[in-house]
Amino acid sequence: MPDNSTEQTKCKIVVDAMGGDFAPQNAVVGAVQAFNQSRDFELYLVGKKSDIISVIKKNNLSFDERFIINAEHIIEMGESPTTAIKLKPDSSIVVGAKLVKEKKADAFVSAGNTGAMMSASTLIIGRIPGVGRPTIGAEIPNVYGTCYLYDVGAGKDAKPIHLLEYAIMGTIYAKEMGGVSNPSIGVLSMGEEEGKGNEVANEAYNLLKNSKLNFIGNVEGRDILTGKVDVVVCDGFVGNILLKFGEAVPKLLKHLLEQTAKKNLIDALKIVLVKSTLKKALKSLDYQEHGGVPLLGVNGISIIGHGSSTPKAITNMVLKAKLMYDKKLVHKIEKSISEYSNKKTDSE
Amino acid sequence: MPDNSTEQTKCKIVVDAMGGDFAPQNAVVGAVQAFNQSRDFELYLVGKKSDIISVIKKNNLSFDERFIINAEHIIEMGESPTTAIKLKPDSSIVVGAKLVKEKKADAFVSAGNTGAMMSASTLIIGRIPGVGRPTIGAEIPNVYGTCYLYDVGAGKDAKPIHLLEYAIMGTIYAKEMGGVSNPSIGVLSMGEEEGKGNEVANEAYNLLKNSKLNFIGNVEGRDILTGKVDVVVCDGFVGNILLKFGEAVPKLLKHLLEQTAKKNLIDALKIVLVKSTLKKALKSLDYQEHGGVPLLGVNGISIIGHGSSTPKAITNMVLKAKLMYDKKLVHKIEKSISEYSNKKTDSE
Incomplete structure (x- = not known):
């Protein structure tokens, strides 16, 4: 050097x-x-x-x-x-x-x-x-801006304490990098009520409830996209699957539009016309x-x-x-x- | 009666x-x-x-x-x-x-x-x-037709044997209800290689490998949408989160299009024009x-x-x-x- x-x-x-x-x-x-x-x-x-x-x-x-x-x-x-x-x-x-x-x-x-x-x-x-365990996050565009999802693949079979660490680190990232003033945090779960998670999620819920973080409780899969919460924590196994699923959505849409275009000439013309607009709208979904x-x-x-x-x-x-x-x-x-x-x- | x-x-x-x-x-x-x-x-x-x-x-x-x-x-x-x-x-x-x-x-x-x-x-x-455990599946539209995802919420903290049961039941459902002749089955995981799952997924992999089912190995989140596999099995916790995330996608798209429309009059006109076409294309994503x-x-x-x-x-x-x-x-x-x-x- x-x-x-x-x-x-x-x-x-x-x-x-x-x-x-x-x-x-x-x-x-x-x-x-x-x-x-x-x-x-x-x-x-x-x-x-x-x-x-x-x-x-x-x-x-x-x-x-x-x-x-x-x-x-x-x-x-x-x-x-x-x-x-x-x-x-x-x-x-x-x-x-x-x-x-x-x-x-x-x-x-x-x-x-x-x-x-x-x-x-x-x-x-x-x-x-x-x-205890470093984490990789994903910035998922949603209705109000961005949802920061941790972990999306640094580790699987995480312990509850790891989810707390993700929340601490995710809070700082959302605040400093995303400009979110007091990031809200949710534990990804099957329902909003306490106890709706699996074992790890339920124990993480308790750790977060007793922390000084801005914890809002359990959140569901949809809340990542509805903008209800700024930082979502989960085991890397869940997060990774979710992220890869989400990344495939624009491709599926493209396919669905092409299929619709094939069925009907007017639809086909409309789709050609609107292509650049759609591309603009989907830009925020593009990891690039x-x-x-x-x-x-x-x-x-x-x-x-x-x-x-x-x-x-x-x-x-x-x-x-x-x-x-x-x-x-x-x-x-x-x-x-x-x-x-x-x-x-x-x-x- | x-x-x-x-x-x-x-x-x-x-x-x-x-x-x-x-x-x-x-x-x-x-x-x-x-x-x-x-x-x-x-x-x-x-x-x-x-x-x-x-x-x-x-x-x-x-x-x-x-x-x-x-x-x-x-x-x-x-x-x-x-x-x-x-x-x-x-x-x-x-x-x-x-x-x-x-x-x-x-x-x-x-x-x-x-x-x-x-x-x-x-x-x-x-x-x-x-x-051992009944299961709820989701029929997720994808590039080639439908992916049958089990479990999406009947049970969390599933055991590996439950994932095998889901595969047996999902195979019959995809065959009889979806007309898929020899449904392929994948275990939802963080990577395609053996051992890329969490503990439960890895053990389920072994059970499925030794079964007579048409098991193709691990699949990733994206494969649900790419049409690589007919039946995907996972713990209900993962499946439920994934399903709810997927259900929120059309809403996010609507929002992104509206945002794009606000920025530019031509885009706005194009979006109005194409609305019914998009609706048709997204129809298969509609749980109704x-x-x-x-x-x-x-x-x-x-x-x-x-x-x-x-x-x-x-x-x-x-x-x-x-x-x-x-x-x-x-x-x-x-x-x-x-x-x-x-x-x-x-x-x-």
Whole structure:
């Protein structure tokens, strides 16, 4: 890394140039575009140096080669995460995570192997003290804005205490990143009344009821979309299934419209006419607009993107990392979790 | 009930006239409309006789009063199911379930208190021998037709063996009611590979792998909509949350379109123009089109509807009950479950 001791406080973001189905092309182009939009941070690209330089040249990008960090190996999409990070210490994911661990960088962004990114973030960067399980959230557009859903896939078979941690971290994220003043929190359940959840949800309900968070009780699947609640917590198994189901909805709609168009010429004409309008309306459902998802609870900024990330998605991931840095998100989570842990110790 | 010993084999369907937010109006009108569409069954209305007669008169319906079975009480929407069915033996739900239990009727249809309908069906009508837990399924429209999702709310904290039972029952339902020739089955999970589920899903995977069912392995949330699989099994907690989330999607879309319309006059005009087309396309997402959901695994036909059921939804529920009768669904489930139980005993 270049010596820039004069700019110690400037945010440093590392992007995995080899991460994603269309890497290094999309990762490099997207990262450099983010850098060009806001030069208020240092961008590092980690990966095979020669490949990265080829992409830069091919796309006529301007990027200082001193900010490329060579990493010879790539953790492929199908590889077993924990084995891969052990066996490939010079892979872009491991090298990137280490830079954050060693405080040489503030954020690491990758659209590569999701499991490997999670393992590297949790095992290499490490958890914030007091966090039992880091979490990945989803920002789901709804009638009033956004619903922040935790967890959507960092862990399955979560314990009730993990759902409380998700609520603490989700509250900070919704407040700082979403501008929600006093985020309301709900436990995802089969009904609104107390006791309507499964065992884990019911115990989490009790923990949240006794916390200082703005807990509104149980919420149902529909409430994610109706805007009744800002932050929803659930086991990662439920959240992940829900998220993937939701992501398939726009595709289903497209199909239903096409089927309708086939049946009737007038409908077909109307659909052609309205296509761009529909696209605009559905824009907020498009994950590319949101960029990747941060892994909250690790001791640094870690943003994980879809394998199919476009350059635009990568750009948004980098800008999100920058905003998380500006908002001191990691520090605020650490503080809030520690306050809760102290409270717990006090009462014991 | 009228003496019609000459017609012992004719299907007898009992409709809870007092069930639903708009009862007895919607229940009575919907049931009589179903009867007028196909007179090939006997329709019984259970509830407060005087109220039922008022609705019949008010709507100028023609219905033989001898087919009204008086039940003085109503289990209200908010009541605790098990307590209510104990304390109100002369409620429409208990009376209706008893008629099926006593083989005086083949099917019971209600849009009343869902929990009470489930309890009455399970405790009064009783389970088919070998069924550990009855299940409610959802028919979710997708790119290729329909995905049958079990369980969506009959029970939470299901055991792996219950998911196998759901698969057996769901296979018969998809085949007989949906015309799917050899329904494929998937376990809802966080990834396609073996071991990607939570504990219950992973154990269910093993049970299904060793069954004679057309098991294709784990499926993800998106596969419910992509049409990759015909029958998906999961714990009722997950299924219920997913179903309610899905039901809120059309509302969200409506909202997104309205927001888009507000921003731009041309978009607004296009949306007005295309409204009926969109409505047609979204028709298959409308639960009213599907009617209520059957509780599979009980020893008779039990169909449970939304509290907000329209007359059309009630009509469809009654016609569904009739089709289940014609297809001998209860008998076929009994046979299939017993074959599996025997196999299990053989191998022990």
